Amino acid sequence: MTSNSNIAPAILITMPHSHYSEKARWALDRLGFPYREEPHVPLLHRLATTRSGGGSVPVLVQGSSRFIDSTEIVVHADAAGGGDLLYPRDATLRREVEALEKRFDDELGPHTRRWAYAQLLANPGLLRPVMSRGVPWLEARLLPVIMPGVLSLIRSSLRITPESAHRSLERVRGIFRETGDRLSDGRRYLVGERFTAADLTFAALAAPVLFPAGGRAAYPTLESVPATMREEALRLRDTDAGRFALRLFSQERNASSAAQEQGSKAC
Ligand SMILES: N[C@@H](CCC(=O)N[C@@H](CS)C(=O)NCC(=O)O)C(=O)O
Numbered sequence: 695m696t697s698n699s700n701i702a703p704a705i706l707i708t709m710p711h712s713h714y715s716e717k718a719r720w721a722l723d724r725l726g727f728p729y730r731e732e733p734h735v736p737l738l739h740r741l742a743t744t745r746s747g748g749g750s751v752p753v754l755v756q757g758s759s760r761f762i763d764s765t766e767i768v769v770h771a772d773a774a775g776g777g778d779l780l781y782p783r784d785a786t787l788r789r790e791v792e793a794l795e796k797r798f799d800d801e802l803g804p805h806t807r808r809w810a811y812a813q814l815l816a817n818p819g820l821l822r823p824v825m826s827r828g829v830p831w832l833e834a835r836l837l838p839v840i841m842p843g844v845l846s847l848i849r850s851s852l853r854i855t856p857e858s859a860h861r862s863l864e865r866v867r868g869i870f871r872e873t874g875d876r877l878s879d880g881r882r883y884l885v886g887e888r889f890t891a892a893d894l895t896f897a898a899l900a901a902p903v904l905f906p907a908g909g910r911a912a913y914p915t916l917e918s919v920p921a922t923m924r925e926e927a928l929r930l931r932d933t934d935a936g937r938f939a940l941r942l943f944s945q946e947r948n949a950s951s952a953a954q955e956q957g958s959k960a961c
Contacts (some may be wrong), residue, residue, distance in 0.1 A: 810857030
């Protein structure tokens with residue numbers, strides 16, 4: 695692995711509760727990529743992201759380069775660290791990792807988000823502290839004022855209705871079943887013998903329905919959310935895929951690739 699010490703510190707634009715931001719943050723943390731996080735409240739995040747040529751969070755700004763999607767950020771961090779860290783060098787394995795990452799990005803992330811918001815939109819008192827954790831002082835002060843607009847924008851842009859939320863929960867359960875089937879041969883990781891971007895993406899994007907300890911995205915506590923949400927989260931935790939994601943948060947969220955490589959060389 696090449697040293698990251700000569701890479702200019704980058705800025706990661708996020709929202710505190712965004713699971714795609716957690717995906718990027720997890721990769722940067724794991725690879726020892728130097729960055730400073732700049733969290734924003736919803737809506738006002740657009741002032742920062744559009745200035746950088748993006749729209750959604752996360753966006754990584756490094757010198758004159760912009761990475762405007764979580765996968766672009768993970769790929770960039772892996773390459774900057776010398777490669778073969780979160781994406782295997784072996785072409786067949788890499789394709790498998792990329793296909794799973796895309797499936798989780800396109801399916802799991804949107805459906806965990808829609809279902810979670812559907813449970814929480816009626817509780818602005820739970821969402822406000824979560825959405826304002828670590829943001830600039832002025833944005834935290836403005837959030838209560840813009841909160842009704844934020845909530846109605848989330849509801850309309852994600853097309854949240856009781857029916858769509860139910861369909862999203864079914865899709866989440868389906869992806870959990872598929873992931874559990876993949877793990878049923880006793881493998882420890884989704885692809886190959888090592889932790890990859892596929893594992894990281896599954897765990898980060900499943901987080902809104904699992905409330906894992908160890909993650910760095912801001913969520914309400916499981917105890918504080920409505921009972922129906924808590925009960926479903928407990929059911930999903932108690933599946934093979936749920937246990938797998940929780941294990942990744944407890945064993946891999948704070949692990950560093952560099953330390954692991956040195957450890958394995960020392961053996
Ligand atoms: N494909 C994007 C999806 C990111 C995404 O959906 N971000 C959400 C937050 S979790 C967002 O920024 N939504 C508000 C917006 O689009 O302005 C990625 O992987 O980075």
